[in-house]
Amino acid sequence: MADPVKSIVTPIRLEYDYTPGRATSRFLRGIARHCILGQECPKCHKVYVPPRGSCPACAVPTEREVEVRDTGTVVTFSIIRVPSENIHFELPYAAISVLLDGAGIPFFHVVQDIPLDQVRMGLRVRARWVATEALAPTIASIECFVPSGEPDAPWESFREHS
Amino acid sequence: MGETETGGETLRARHVLEYPFRRSLGPILERFFTGLTEQRFVGSRLDDGRVVVPPAEFDPVTAAALGADRLTEVGPGGVVTTWTWVGAPGPKHPLDRPFAWALIRLDGADAPFLHAVDVAQESAMRTGLRVKPRWAAAPVGSIRDVACFEAEA
Structure with a gap:
């Protein structure tokens, strides 16, 4: 008898065209210009980054565009130990939820250049961009975040987001 | 994320x-x-005597665990019980030309088994068609060890 077959690979694959819509398209075009754009809600004044064109809490369109800084505060994080084909970071690495200065909601990215046991809530970070000629309308234009060297942000400044 | 268009607004x-x-x-599947790597179809006998393929780990009626003693070989030939035509195969389909997905009741089995049937054109497909497997050149222990089924000569 042949060697027993103990397992099979059963890939689940979905290939599709993603259209981010007008607001997020403007955000992505901003990224290609080294600029992070959000949109402010006219009622609650929260700044959404990336913008989706509306405020889900107030149910109103968000039209005013605001530029936020490429520095921010780590509000939560997770150590990733499982490989994924489309992620090029060396394992293990820290995925972060980063609240950019001027933004009202955090977004996900990766922090590098810091030992994993020193990644913490409140850590101040700044974006490391790809070379200017490589800038493109994709979040991959921000290679990663790295510690900015500033003192940690106080808990009160981001408690709403962690 | 793949290529991004830069023209247009969105x-x-x-x-x-x-x-x-x-x-x-x-232990059952x-x-x-393993049978496929040896060009054999292994099914199993349920509590009511019916034979299903692939083999069941539990009886669908009584829910009793079915051991390896219930395994039994079926096929390799069979009969098409129903089918649908795929005119434009996708990249993951077993054939790169139009083919039929068919339910095939293998000889000795009481329930059908889904696989592709390679015929020249849709008009050559019919319920009741006798088919036999075309085995892959290099078995790896996958359903693709059956490249497809084809009409019996």
């Missing part, structure tokens, strides 16, 4: 989401897939 990008799950087979 962007568009091709996204691919794929999970390459590896599934453990267990292991025999089915």
Whole structure:
């Protein structure tokens, strides 16, 4: 008898065209210009980054565009130990939820250049961009975040987001 | 994220989401897939005497665990019980030309088995068609060890 077959690979694959819509398209075009754009809600004044064109809490369109800084505060994080084909970071690495200065909601990215046991809530970070000629309308234009060297942000400044 | 268009107001990008799950087979389905590497179809006998393929781990009526003593070989020939035509095969389909997905009741089995049938054109497909497997050149222990079925000569 042949060697027993103990397992099979059963890939689940979905290939599709993603259209981010007008607001997020403007955000992505901003990224290609080294600029992070959000949109402010006219009622609650929260700044959404990336913008989706509306405020889900107030149910109103968000039209005013605001530029936020490429520095921010780590509000939560997770150590990733499982490989994924489309992620090029060396394992293990820290995925972060980063609240950019001027933004009202955090977004996900990766922090590098810091030992994993020193990644913490409140850590101040700044974006490391790809070379200017490589800038493109994709979040991959921000290679990663790295510690900015500033003192940690106080808990009160981001408690709403962690 | 794939290529991104830069013209027009809204962007568009091709996204691919794929999970390459590896599934453990267990003692019953292991025999089915090992059988494929030997060009054999292994089914199992249920409590009411019916034979199903791939083999069942539990009886669908009584829910009793079915052991390896219930395994039985079926096929390799069979009969098409129903089918549908695929005029434009996708990249993951077993054939790169139009073919039929068919439910095939293998000889000795009481329930059908899904696989592709390679016929020259749709008009050559019919319920009741006798088919036999075309085995892959290099078996790996996958359902693709059956390249497809084809009409019996």
